Amino acid sequence: MPLQDHMQLVSVDDHLIEPPSLWEDRLPGKFREAGPRIVRMDMSKSAGDEGLSAALLNAARQGKETAASERLADVWVYEGRIYPNIGLNAVAGKKPQEYGMEPASFSDMLPGCYDVHARVRDMDIDGVQSALCFPSFPRFAGTVFLEGQDKELALLSVKAWNDFHLDEWAAAYPDRFIPMIILPLWDPEAAAAEIHRCAAKGAKAITFPENTVGLGLPSFYTDHWDPVFRAAEETGMPLCMHFGSSGKPPITSPEAPMAVMIALFGTNSMDATADLLFSPVFYKFPNLKVALSEGGIGWVPYLLERIDLTWERHRWYQNVNKEVRPSDLWRRNMFGCFIDDFEGVARRHKVGIDNIMWECDYPHSDSNWPNSREYVTKILQEVPDEEAHKIVELNARRVFNFPRP
Template identity: 65%
Template sequence: MPLQDYMQLISTDDHLIEHPKLWADRLPRKFLEAGPRIVEMKMGPNDRLAEVWNYEGRIYPYIGLNAVAGKKPEEFGAEPTRYEDMLPGCYDPAARIIDMDIDGVHAGVSFPSFPRFAGTVFLEGEDPELALLCVKAWNDYVLDEWCATAPDRLIPMIILPLWSVEESVKEIHRTAAKGSRVISFVENPVPLGLPSFHTDHWDPVFRAATETGQPLSVHFGTSGKAPITAPEAPMAVMIALFGCNSMYATADLLFSPVFHNHPDLKVMLSEGGIGWVPYMLERMDQTWNKHRFYQNINQTVKPSDLFAKHLFGCFIDDEHGLVNRNLVGIDNITWESDYPHSDSNWPNSRKVVHDLMIDVPDDEVHKIVELNSRKLMNFPRTEPTV
């Protein structure tokens, strides 16, 4: 059945490029030099003058693949880029709405770019006071400026000061009072030098998330551990394998005490796809059936039952996953655009979704493209006034 006009596409994974003065507009004067700011440097094989971020003297170049919406694959590249090379919708919220209208996307949630998808750049901060202010500045920008531009279209996501559970809890409650709907979190804290999901370290954060009714969104790659096989392997190997990070996160969480201790916690597996879910659930259930008795894992609840209650797969154009959607769980699937990254189908997202779901019943399509996301993120539909 065709995708009906009454269905509004909700993207659970887009990205914004921070504008050059985001932190300069919000940090105290004494931190302006050390805080994130754009500088120009010659970079790349052609010594091209690029715009890059300087934070406490460390240079963080924008990767070109983060802002390729509107370009042909032949024009993609990983070299640093400039704002003038991007569509304005990458960094301007009003222009973003225009690009969403072109793409047929009604609403979306956007991850950070310079701070990385879960704000882990600020774990590297030498000054913890500045790092905390930087996290708060990003969140305030998203809540007060980016999403305030179109509150019924742009869904507020926040990042956390991951080095401090106490400050993370405070930030969850502070931003929830201002309207945040989603919390970006890491797929695996251990590679970042943080305690694992198998400890009680994160319990206050998970409690704060459930108290404020917000899901965690764990984008692949947020662990900082890319799935590369060899130093000589091309970047294509890493890109092809990135979904494995979501598989790791799924196994890690389902065999951890997290969902047993926090029965209302919801976690989104951003950009992980869904085609692998049926196999992983089968494999984990088999492992649980045969190996749970001699290990420190829950003895009464199967991993697949936990998945159905707590985890949500997010996909862009996963044909295999949609064919097997009932094994994933219709209520556990959300759609994403990934604008302005290289996996995005902009400006043809609505057509791609229509063609991809032509044989999917309308009620299932409606859940996948809109209703599941609205329920998960507590983002009700706003009907136009007459």
């Protein structure tokens, strides 16, 4: 049966492409040259550029052979380092045959990728009422600024992104966007302060790496992140751990095509789940919420069963909690998020009806735009109305404290 008219779609994983002037408009004058800015680059002449990153070169070389005039790309420059706008991150409206990794220009994208007014029009076309939007240039968890040599500039850049998101993007349509922030991950105390600063401005969500060790940072098993987790708990803001935010994509061999990595990305969320359920995090911060963004849910019943079995047999000789079953922590603290997951929906009661949220993923390649409402109806056609309403709207509004106006 179709979704009932009173059920609104709330996506907990969309993305925005930062407009070119975001940092130039907000950074102090002395930092504007070193801070993030857009440069138009001729990719046909850039192969020998000393500052061009290997990732950008590889992406360009994978592109189709075209005339030099057609190889122009808009790239971000930050402290002299070059970061491409990867084309695959902005493919809404294109056919799969047109997807590619080559760097993109703003002219290659739908305006809804970077213009909030156009985004709302695209959401209306898609039947999506509200969305949570992750960063693009700063990466999903803002980890680009970990690479900053000037940490004063890096902190100001983090704050500039947050102010843009809170004061301009989400504020333009307060009932349409769940306001999200990034953190200065190199300094937990500064990160906690930024959480409190942004909570006072209306922030509702925090993007955070699904594995900090891959970024050269301390793990969840240490007390390093306690200021961050405490601030998130105090402000009631969930941590959104998007797959791939650790900088460690799942790949099996150097020769494997990118398709292997894409197919296995959900394993990043599985790793994060096992890590968190065996770590001290949810015992120290029992009200902390974690959403596994774009991780899918079909794997959850198996992994919870496996984790519980491991806990039952092996907890006695290890430094893990011996009283609380890990799957109980899942139901209290963690949430699975899906775009396409017929298997997960079929086993939704093993996942937990209250622990499932829906995602659109506009403008990425997994999105079903402009047919999201039609596609969600297909996925949930055998699901009772009460459960479907929780999955597409009510759970997200509860977890992110984002009620209907």
